[in-house]
Amino acid sequence: MTTIDGSTVRKLVVACDAGMGSSAMLAGTLKKQLKKSGVEVVHSPVAEIPADADVVVTHKGLAERARGVAGDTPVVPFDLFLGDPAVAKVVKAIQDKAQIDV
Amino acid sequence: MSEYTPKVTGTGAKAAVQRFGGFLAGMIMPNIGAFIAWGLITAIFIEVGWWPVAQLGGFDGHTGLVGPMITYLLPLLIGYTGGRMVHGTRGGVVGAIATVGVIVGAEGTPMFLGAMIIAPLTAWLLKKFDEAIEGRVASGFEMLIDNFSSGILGAAMAVGGFYSIGPVIRTLMQWAESGVGFLVDSRLLPLASIVVEPGKVLFLNNAINHGVFTPLGAAQSADQGKSILFMIETNPGPGLGILVAFMLFGPIALRASAPAAIVIHFLGGIHEIYFPYILMKPRLILAAILGGGMGVLTNVILGNGLVASPAPGSIFAYMAMTPRGDHLLVLLSILVAALVSFFVAAVLMGFGRGEKDDAAGELSDAELSAHTKESA
Numbered sequence: 001m002t003t004i005d006g007s008t009v010r011k012l013v014v015a016c017d018a019g020m021g022s023s024a025m026l027a028g029t030l031k032k033q034l035k036k037s038g039v040e041v042v043h044s045p046v047a048e049i050p051a052d053a054d055v056v057v058t059h060k061g062l063a064e065r066a067r068g069v070a071g072d073t074p075v076v077p078f079d080l081f082l083g084d085p086a087v088a089k090v091v092k093a094i095q096d097k098a099q100i101d102v
Numbered sequence: 103m104s105e106y107t108p109k110v111t112g113t114g115a116k117a118a119v120q121r122f123g124g125f126l127a128g129m130i131m132p133n134i135g136a137f138i139a140w141g142l143i144t145a146i147f148i149e150v151g152w153w154p155v156a157q158l159g160g161f162d163g164h165t166g167l168v169g170p171m172i173t174y175l176l177p178l179l180i181g182y183t184g185g186r187m188v189h190g191t192r193g194g195v196v197g198a199i200a201t202v203g204v205i206v207g208a209e210g211t212p213m214f215l216g217a218m219i220i221a222p223l224t225a226w227l228l229k230k231f232d233e234a235i236e237g238r239v240a241s242g243f244e245m246l247i248d249n250f251s252s253g254i255l256g257a258a259m260a261v262g263g264f265y266s267i268g269p270v271i272r273t274l275m276q277w278a279e280s281g282v283g284f285l286v287d288s289r290l291l292p293l294a295s296i297v298v299e300p301g302k303v304l305f306l307n308n309a310i311n312h313g314v315f316t317p318l319g320a321a322q323s324a325d326q327g328k329s330i331l332f333m334i335e336t337n338p339g340p341g342l343g344i345l346v347a348f349m350l351f352g353p354i355a356l357r358a359s360a361p362a363a364i365v366i367h368f369l370g371g372i373h374e375i376y377f378p379y380i381l382m383k384p385r386l387i388l389a390a391i392l393g394g395g396m397g398v399l400t401n402v403i404l405g406n407g408l409v410a411s412p413a414p415g416s417i418f419a420y421m422a423m424t425p426r427g428d429h430l431l432v433l434l435s436i437l438v439a440a441l442v443s444f445f446v447a448a449v450l451m452g453f454g455r456g457e458k459d460d461a462a463g464e465l466s467d468a469e470l471s472a473h474t475k476e477s478a
Contacts, residue, residue: 016305016374017120017124017127017305017307017308017309018124018127018128018131018308020131021371021372021373021374021414022372022374022375025366025370025372025375045124045128046124047121047124047125047128059305059374059377059378061304061305061377061381062120062305064114064116064117065117065120065121065124068117079378079381079382080359080378081363081366081374081375081378082359082362082363082366082375083359
């Protein structure tokens with residue numbers, strides 16, 4: 001279990017295989033949702049997750065690779081590219097500055 | 103959800119294959135803009151194009167843009183990118199130098215695969231050299247050592263590539279081309295879908311398409327003006343059929359998200375959007391395989407091909423990369439693939455009746471309705 005503290009998240013990384021398609025799409029959505037929270041949302045290839053990421057979200061098919069790259073940074077896997085509850089939970093925790101376990 | 107339990111390492115077999123495939127695709131994908139530029143210039147200005155211009159299209163004794171772009175520009179970009187992935191900008195520079203040796207050593211064959219081998223290798227050697235001398239360079243000599251190590255290694259690898267990798271890859275490419283030719287002539291190519299479609303939904307889509315089909319297809323297209331290899335992984339038909347089946351017959355909680363997914367998949371070309379739908383109902387992979395295979399068969403029978411890789415696999419990219427005059431035939435292959443996968447998916451989902459009996463391991467309706475509520 002890893003705990004994410006929503007109030008300390010400054011940079012959220014959306015990772016996919018190439019870092020160009022699905023991650024760019026989801027990052028666009030999350031950017032809008034997190035605009036007011038002042039969190040930087042970026043997308044990247046799963047092999048090049050930036051070291052200063054505070055939390056990484058990626059499809060569960062890629063989560064194993066993401067964890068190998070992300071080190072101690074929490075990786076949140078999700079099932080659906082549209083409206084996934086795991087992603088929604090992270091967004092809500094950041095908005096409410098709350099803690100969640102992942 | 104148990105999926106949240108972190109695994110410590112990324113060393114599983116699936117991750118290893120994904121990582122290797124991702125490395126190959128990573129050399130190609132940042133350069134897709136250049137492939138598209140080449141594809142557009144080819145489709146418009148060659149002798150059989152929309153607006154033939156000899157000086158640009160390269161006929162009537164002119165060099166044109168088409169040949170130099172595919173012979174030099176694209177492999178050099180791939181070599182630079184591949185080198186940079188291993189060892190930053192220094193790696194990119196020596197990767198590009200070594201790539202020239204391979205290009206010239208295999209005249210007449212676009213050297214994508216050669217670039218994908220020699221550039222990372224050269225960058226890796228430079229990285230090892232840099233690590234070996236780290237901390238041992240006398241103050242003030244850093245720039246001299248840096249520049250000459252790149253220059254000497256790059257020159258050596260360009261000469262080595264000219265004599266070794268260039269000719270070897272040219273032979274391999276000739277074998278690959280005749281192998282593909284055999285598969286097309288004997289109409290066995292549709293069998294590729296048995297491997298390609300399951301690979302796709304396991305997120306090997308870029309590895310398969312850009313690691314394998316884009317380099318082989320570009321060589322064939324440079325030779326014959328179009329290639330069917332660009333149409334095997336990229337056909338948006340199977341995904342479309344499956345998403346439409348989900349919209350009509352899928353679990354009720356998932357039906358609402360399908361229309362948006364259709365737009366993102368078919369118009370936007372982000373195929374990843376439909377993978378989760380198959381991963382949730384794994385038997386639907388059969389619909390993707392049959393739809394994809396029938397799409398390929400249609401293309402084999404009609405002799406279809408695209409000028410360059412349609413990336414992303416959107417209907418717009420497909421149409422842009424279709425040779426003049428072939429648009430209806432190409433659309434037909436997408437339609438066949440979509441209809442077959444739609445019908446198979448609809449049968450597999452019992453036309454909406456069987457969804458309650460789904461076996462364990464697939465998401466329950468309760469979980470699914472939680473999805474849609476939060477997405478609303």
